[in-house]
Amino acid sequence: MRRIAILAEGSFDWQNAKTAVGVLRYSQDTVVAIIDSTRAGQDAAAALGDPNGPGRGVPIVAEFAATLPYQPDTLLIGIAPIGGRLPDAWRREVLAALQAGMEVVSGLHEFLADDQKLAAAAHEHHGRIWDVRRPPEALAMRIREGTPHRPGSHVVSFCGSDCNVGKMTACVELDRAAQRRDISSVFAATGQTGIMVSGSGIPVDRFISDFISGGVEAMVLDFAKRYDWVFVEGQGSLGHPAYSAVTLGLLHGAAPDYLILCHEAGRTHIHGYDIAIPPLSVVREINETAVAWLKPAPVVAVALNTARLDVDAAQAAIEAAAQETGLPVTDPVRFGADMLLDALLARA
Amino acid sequence: MRRIAILAEGSFDWQNAKTAVGVLRYSQDTVVAIIDSTRAGQDAAAALGDPNGPGRGVPIVAEFAATLPYQPDTLLIGIAPIGGRLPDAWRREVLAALQAGMEVVSGLHEFLADDQKLAAAAHEHHGRIWDVRRPPEALAMRIREGTPHRPGSHVVSFCGSDCNVGKMTACVELDRAAQRRDISSVFAATGQTGIMVSGSGIPVDRFISDFISGGVEAMVLDFAKRYDWVFVEGQGSLGHPAYSAVTLGLLHGAAPDYLILCHEAGRTHIHGYDIAIPPLSVVREINETAVAWLKPAPVVAVALNTARLDVDAAQAAIEAAAQETGLPVTDPVRFGADMLLDALLARA
Numbered sequence: 001m002r003r004i005a006i007l008a009e010g011s012f013d014w015q016n017a018k019t020a021v022g023v024l025r026y027s028q029d030t031v032v033a034i035i036d037s038t039r040a041g042q043d044a045a046a047a048l049g050d051p052n053g054p055g056r057g058v059p060i061v062a063e064f065a066a067t068l069p070y071q072p073d074t075l076l077i078g079i080a081p082i083g084g085r086l087p088d089a090w091r092r093e094v095l096a097a098l099q100a101g102m103e104v105v106s107g108l109h110e111f112l113a114d115d116q117k118l119a120a121a122a123h124e125h126h127g128r129i130w131d132v133r134r135p136p137e138a139l140a141m142r143i144r145e146g147t148p149h150r151p152g153s154h155v156v157s158f159c160g161s162d163c164n165v166g167k168m169t170a171c172v173e174l175d176r177a178a179q180r181r182d183i184s185s186v187f188a189a190t191g192q193t194g195i196m197v198s199g200s201g202i203p204v205d206r207f208i209s210d211f212i213s214g215g216v217e218a219m220v221l222d223f224a225k226r227y228d229w230v231f232v233e234g235q236g237s238l239g240h241p242a243y244s245a246v247t248l249g250l251l252h253g254a255a256p257d258y259l260i261l262c263h264e265a266g267r268t269h270i271h272g273y274d275i276a277i278p279p280l281s282v283v284r285e286i287n288e289t290a291v292a293w294l295k296p297a298p299v300v301a302v303a304l305n306t307a308r309l310d311v312d313a314a315q316a317a318i319e320a321a322a323q324e325t326g327l328p329v330t331d332p333v334r335f336g337a338d339m340l341l342d343a344l345l346a347r348a
Numbered sequence: 349m350r351r352i353a354i355l356a357e358g359s360f361d362w363q364n365a366k367t368a369v370g371v372l373r374y375s376q377d378t379v380v381a382i383i384d385s386t387r388a389g390q391d392a393a394a395a396l397g398d399p400n401g402p403g404r405g406v407p408i409v410a411e412f413a414a415t416l417p418y419q420p421d422t423l424l425i426g427i428a429p430i431g432g433r434l435p436d437a438w439r440r441e442v443l444a445a446l447q448a449g450m451e452v453v454s455g456l457h458e459f460l461a462d463d464q465k466l467a468a469a470a471h472e473h474h475g476r477i478w479d480v481r482r483p484p485e486a487l488a489m490r491i492r493e494g495t496p497h498r499p500g501s502h503v504v505s506f507c508g509s510d511c512n513v514g515k516m517t518a519c520v521e522l523d524r525a526a527q528r529r530d531i532s533s534v535f536a537a538t539g540q541t542g543i544m545v546s547g548s549g550i551p552v553d554r555f556i557s558d559f560i561s562g563g564v565e566a567m568v569l570d571f572a573k574r575y576d577w578v579f580v581e582g583q584g585s586l587g588h589p590a591y592s593a594v595t596l597g598l599l600h601g602a603a604p605d606y607l608i609l610c611h612e613a614g615r616t617h618i619h620g621y622d623i624a625i626p627p628l629s630v631v632r633e634i635n636e637t638a639v640a641w642l643k644p645a646p647v648v649a650v651a652l653n654t655a656r657l658d659v660d661a662a663q664a665a666i667e668a669a670a671q672e673t674g675l676p677v678t679d680p681v682r683f684g685a686d687m688l689l690d691a692l693l694a695r696a
Contacts, residue, residue, distance in 0.1 A: 085489075109489060109558070141433075141457060144590035146621055209560045209594045210457070210553040239641035242492035244600050246557045248586075249593025273494055275642075286641060293587035293634060294623075 002029035002103075005064070005072035007093055011079045012036040012047055012060065014307070018164055019107060020078030022193035024054040026172050031055070032070035034078070035093065037062040064093040068100075076105040076196065085110045094118060098127035107132045107192025109206060132192045133203040135215060140207070142214035144253055153224035154348055157256035157297070158234035159287040161277045163243065165264040166305035166333075167234040168194050170340070173332035174260070174303075175231045177341045185229035188219060190250055194233045204235060204253075205246045212246065216253025229344075232256065238286050241273050248290060256297045258344055259287055261325075264305040265317035281324050301343035302329040350377035350451075353412070353420035355441055359427045360384040360395055360408065362655070366512055367455060368426030370541035372402040374520050379403070380418035382426070383441065385410040412441040416448075424453040424544065433458045442466060446475035455480045455540025457554060480540045481551040483563060488555065490562035492601055501572035502696055505604035505645070506582035507635040509625045511591065513612040514653035514681075515582040516542050518688070521680035522608070522651075523579045525689045533577035536567060538598055542581045552583060552601075553594045560594065564601025577692075580604065586634050589621050596638060604645045606692055607635055609673075612653040613665035629672050649691035650677040 004027070008017045012034055024031055024044065031044075034055070039047045040062035044055030061067055064075065075097035077090070086094070086108050094112065097104050098121040106112045111131040113119050122129050149155055156174075158167040171187055172194070178185035187194070189201025207215050216232075223230045232254045236243035261284050269276055277283070284299045291297045304321050306314035314331060322329040330339040352375070356365045360382055372379055372392065379392075382403070387395045388410035392403030409415055412423065423445035425438070434442070434456050442460065445452050446469040454460045459479040461467055470477050497503055504522075506515040519535055520542070526533035535542070537549025555563050564580075571578040580602045584591035609632050617624055625631070632647045639645045652669050654662035662679060670677040678687040 109556070146589045146623070205556070205558040207557050208457070208553070209555050209557050209597060210591060212557050212593045213590050238596075238638075241494045241600065241642060242561050243558060244641070245560045245593045245597025248596045249557060252589065252592050275494070289637060290586075293592070294589060 002074045003070070003072045004029050004031045004074045004076050005033045005035060005067040005070070006031060006076050006078035007035045007064070007090060008078040009036055009090060009093070010038050012039050012044070014048060017078055019193040019196065021048065021054060022168060023076060023078065023196055024058070025169075026197040029074075031058050032072050033067040034058060034060045035062070035064060035067060036060055064096045072102065074103045074105060077108060086112070095121055098122045098129070099125045101126045103128040103130060105130045105132060105196060107196065107203070109133060132195045133206045135203060135207050139202060139215040139218050141211050142218055143211065144213040144217045147217065147221055149221060149224040149255070153228055153230060154258065154344070155220055155224060155230045155232060155254055155256045156258045156260060156344060157232045157251055157254045157291070158260050158262055158303075159247070159251065160234055160237050160262035161280070161283045162237050162264070162267060162270050163240065164271060165262050165267060166303060167262045169305070170260060170262050170303035170332050170337070171231045171233045172197065173337040174340050177337040178229055181341070183229060184227045185231060186223050186227040188223050188230050188232045190216070190233040190235055201233070204250050205243065209245060209249070212249035213253035216250055217255070220254050234262065237283070238290055239275075239278070240270060241275055251287070251291050252294050255295050256291065258347060259291065259297050259299040260301055260303055260340060261287065261299045262303045262305070263321070265309055265314070279324065280321055284325060299327065300347055301340045302327050303340060304329055304331050306331040306334055350422045351418070351420045352377050352379045352422045352424050353381045353383060353415040353418070354379060354424050354426035355383045355412070355438060356426040357384055357438060357441070358386050360387050360392070362396060365426055367541045367544070369396065369402060370516060371424060371426065371544055372406070373517075374545040377422075379406050380420050381415040382406060382408045383410070383412060383415060384408055412444045420450065422451045422453060425456060434460070443469055446470045446477070447473045449474045451476040451478060453478045453480060453544060455544065455551070457481060480543045481554045483551060483555050487550060487563040487566050489559050490566055491559065492561040492565045495565065495569060497569060497572040497603070501576055501578060502606065502692070503568055503572060503578045503580060503602055503604045504606045504608060504692060505580045505599055505602045505639070506608050506610055506651075507595070507599065508582055508585050508610035509628070509631045510585050510612070510615060510618050511588065512619060513610050513615060514651060515610045517653070518608060518610050518651035518680050518685070519579045519581045520545065521685040522688050525685040526577055529689070531577060532575045533579060534571050534575040536571050536578050536580045538564070538581040538583055549581070552598050553591065557593060557597070560597035561601035564598055565603070568602050582610065585618075585631070586638055587623075587626070588618060589623060599635070599639050600642050603643050604639065606695060607639065607645050607647040608649055608651055608688060609635065609647045610651045610653070611669070613657055613662070627672065628669055632673060646695075647675065648695050649688045650675050651688060652677055652679050654679040654682055
């Protein structure tokens with residue numbers, strides 16, 4: 001069990017601290033403190049807007065040195081900035097953690113271990129660096145073969161309307177709901193936060209384009225040998241102006257039997273772009289169309305993220321989505337993932 | 349002007365020596381010899397099945413040493429093996445060329461310059477290594493922005509039914525046809541052969557998945573500033589079991605105004621896989637659908653590769669494709685690319 005300090009300088013809010021929130025909510029490890037000088041002194045849960053939510057009792061401090069009384073053994077970089085590079089201001093905090101002999105966990109595209117100064121500091125002070133986004137060598141240049149999954153296994157892919165709408169969250173919640181019913185299942189992480197939370201998976205968006213589907217196939221084949229239900233975290237969206245290649249490579253690599261469609265209620269545009277998100281029924285059709293180019297798979301349910309709504313508005317949004325799609329719809333965080341699980345079991 | 353010896357050991361045929369054939373056909377440089385011990389003594393054109401075709405008068409020799417009387421200054425690796433790795437047997441030929449002070453040009457995924465022994469040999473003997481597939485540093489981690497192209501420019505993407513059906517060939521032929529009419533145009537290479545032939549472009553399948561669309565966007569924006577017509581080489585196909593991510597990332601990154609659909613007459617299955625290619629009208633629909641997730645673009649003509657057919661069968665295949673699609677269809681190698689160009693100019 002780790003004792004984690006999360007670096008989220010200037011960014012510890014819902015919109016920007018996606019990795020921090022994911023780790024607070026789902027990691028088996030203990031988060032002992034958050035570093036964000038702009039929110040120092042607050043409780044982490046309160047800073048995220050829900051005093052009883054994830055991060056309750058976790059202090060926010062101004063700098064790495066202030067985490068030491070809480071005895072962390074790990075510094076985790078808790079944001080996923082567009083572009084994936086380490087902000088200059090954060091380097092000295094990382095350096096301080098390595099000099100204190102800690103492990104630094106990073107999901108950035110720019111690998112910390114490739115930075116000579118950081119690598120030297122780690123070596124000298126017996127610190128360690130885990131670059132979560134580095135593809136495992138055995139899978140980094142694997143061409144997809146099209147090998148069928150073990151008969152009797154079921155592979156479920158999570159697709160969505162945009163980045164950061166709750167695909168990982170829905171996937172983890174569904175896996176936990178299945179395990180509570182003693183169903184053999186696994187969460188197959190495909191992004192940095194999911195990998196940090198689960199300790200396994202592959203960082204698909206960092207794979208070389210030629211090999212993304214091959215890497216995903218290898219992971220899914222392996223999980224499908226060992227588990228009856230494989231819940232594959234999704235990434236981006238097929239209509240995303242920057243990341244659609246990742247989305248399609250992941251979808252075709254997983255070759256799912258079923259899809260769960262994820263959306264955030266009220267999200268109208270692709271985050272960061274002046275591009276409207278199509279109606280949910282169209283997003284569903286786009287995903288079913290693209291997956292069928294290789295192997296058909298239906299959307300069987302919708303996971304609707306209603307975190308920004310009050311409970312009445314949430315229920316109204318769920319009802320509207322159910323009307324539009326004719327599918328079971330729920331918010332798996334707010335109301336549990338059992339409805340999603342039942343929809344899958346009814347098809348299997 | 350280079351004097352090129354092409355290494356194609358055991359593989360100098362139409363199916364396997366795609367890069368060699370592309371360079372023989374389109375490079376401005378002089379190919380002085382082919383290395384393939386299994387075909388030594390033959391004329392290159394004859395070995396490819398058309399004594400008057402590309403490679404006429406170019407000798408095939410058994411090993412690198414036998415190319416020296418023809419005074420090459422460049423050794424070019426002329427195959428694109430699945431997986432992209434350098435076969436062990438070829439390493440000593442590469443080493444010999446570097447020790448002779450030549451430049452070695454490679455499109456393999458495994459970079460020669462990262463091989464310590466090869467890099468040391470190059471350094472010691474003033475040889476050079478050009479790893480064509482290494483993404484240029486300035487574009488390697490660029491996120492796509494969605495910036496519109498220069499008004500008045502026209503971007504044309506080449507899409508297809510499979511790998512190696514003639515997308516690059518159609519693209520180069522169209523560019524040449526346009527230049528013969530004094531139209532401002534450019535061939536935007538996206539694969540190793542195209543980059544070797546044109547001396548510019550980017551190796552999209554080697555880009556990190558997150559950045560493929562951003563890299564393509566930067567290249568196309570730059571070309572669209574300087575040329576009225578930008579012909580963007582395509583890669584793979586949207587239904588390809590291994591490479592669909594590359595295809596979609598390239599298509600969305602280019603954000604074309606028009607599409608040219610490429611197919612090889614008689615190709616029924618994805619090469620190397622037990623997967624049927626859909627009818628041409630369906631391939632067209634798939635590409636128009638996927639590109640429209642970001643910005644609509646119509647297929648305006650079909651480039652049909654009839655290299656394996658006699659002229660009567662070729663004309664029948666072209667007629668059948670025109671009937672099926674209702675579009676202008678031609679084989680741009682056999683009959684010229686003017687019909688494709690006219691179809692584009694009529695829309696612009």
